[in-house]
Amino acid sequence: xxxxxxxxRRTRRGAPDPEGIAGLLAECELLRSQAGRAGIxxxxxxxxxxxxxxxxxxxxxxxxxxxWLGNDAGLYLGTVVVRTVPGAAWGFxxxxxxxxxxxxxxxxxxxxxxxxxAASGVPELSxxxxxxxxx
Numbered sequence: 001x002x003x004x005x006x007x008x009r010r011t012r013r014g015a016p017d018p019e020g021i022a023g024l025l026a027e028c029e030l031l032r033s034q035a036g037r038a039g040i041x042x043x044x045x046x047x048x049x050x051x052x053x054x055x056x057x058x059x060x061x062x063x064x065x066x067x068w069l070g071n072d073a074g075l076y077l078g079t080v081v082v083r084t085v086p087g088a089a090w091g092f093x094x095x096x097x098x099x100x101x102x103x104x105x106x107x108x109x110x111x112x113x114x115x116x117x118a119a120s121g122v123p124e125l126s127x128x129x130x131x132x133x134x135x
Contacts, residue, residue: 021090025098026079031072034059042076044083049125057121066118074114077125081110085133100132108132
């Protein structure tokens with residue numbers, strides 16, 4: 001159906017918008033808020049990952065915030081990888097979990113890595129980036 005005031009709302013199925021998806025995954029609102037309060041600017045660089053690794057982990061005492069922040073940290077790590085590592089791109093597992101696919105074909109579960117970082121600080125985000133970037 002084409003309703004004129006809505007415009008042409010038909011879209012091709014199976015034709016995802018990689019830039020749109022990357023933009024949504026890069027939002028990381030909670031992480032950006034926490035970082036901003038600590039004076040850290042998240043500019044999609046390795047230096048910003050290093051700065052996040054230095055944050056005092058006050059969120060670990062908040063069982064409600066911890067998983068959300070971990071998810072955001074993983075998505076931010078993935079964003080930095082996708083924007084700086086040649087051939088890296090977002091993809092989705094069959095269960096819908098976002099992953100980063102490297103040019104080598106390797107898939108990196110950045111969300112799980114972010115959850116581990118938020119819960120324990122190990123491995124550091126900058127260390128994970130270095131491992132992924134050299135692969």
